[in-house]
Amino acid sequence: MRWIALDMDGTLLDENDRILPRTKECLIECQKRGVRIILASGRSHTRLMPYAKELELEKYGGRFIEVNGMAVYDLEKRERRIIRRFQREEIRELFEFCRKCQVEIQCFQDASVYYWIPEWQAREKEAERKERGLPEDYPNLGGAWTWITDTRNGYPLQVQIEDFEEIPGELNKVNCCADAKTNAEVYRLLREKFGTKFEMMRTCPRLIEISPEGVTKGKTLGKLMKEEGVRPEDVWTFGDGENDVDMFRVSGRSFAMANAEDYVKEQASDVTLSNREDGIAAALENYLKG
Helix, strand or coil: CCEEEECCECCCECCCCCECHHHHHHHHHHHHCCCEEEEECCCCHHHHHHHHHHHCCCCCCCEEEEHHHCEEEECCCCEEEECCCECHHHHHHHHHHHHHCCCEEEEECCCEEEEECCHHHHHHHHHHHHHHCCCCCCCCCCCCCCCCCCCCCCCCEEEECCCHHHCCCCECEEEEECCHHHHHHHHHHHHHHHCCCEEEEEEECCEEEEEECCCCHHHHHHHHHHHHCCCHHHEEEEECCHHHHHHHHHCCEEEECCCCCHHHHHHCCEECCCHHHCHHHHHHHHHHHC
């Protein structure tokens, strides 16, 4: 084994955005033995840096595959390479269609997010704010598990918008955020409308993540493997979402987490324990014993 590529949310991180101690220890030991760790996420580098420090990735030459393959970050060289971003007309087409679908639209740059909320979701958010006793200045942005979530540590600029013209001319990705039932229908409509024009993935039941055509974690991982002469049999991948399946296809061994959807499990060569049960460590410890 030369490389390990890891998804973040639902895979490396528990539900509280933490790396469990057993998993952390295991990954650091792998690096000491010469294995490169690649964090492959829908997040940008600003939200991945704290975890890179925790895992000592800079010391061992780790990498990021950011925003579902949109960019690569070399921690050792502190260099970032952009693969491709959304351009204005693509953004307009997506925004106008998703607004007709009456679903929350989240438009991401590196450290900012511009979001539009339909009235019915605004009511759901306000009800949750009161139920959880959250302050008025708590962000309105929808999350992977809740109607509102706080991601200001990675996206300090969060702007609620009313119109397309308020969105910047380039974006890293576009998300649709709603309850699982609504998002299932929105996903169907997106596929019906755009086909393969964009990369569209249900990273969890409440989130649809949309990237430019040809931008996926797997394609970017495969590109890096080709550039550095790394064979598929020397790469292990771990994930729980649809955006991880592409990585499974280019790696010699792939692990779906127990908390993954059945479709994701079917695409992996192995299934390990859940993100709450140190599933990554459970799979890697056998390798370390060998």
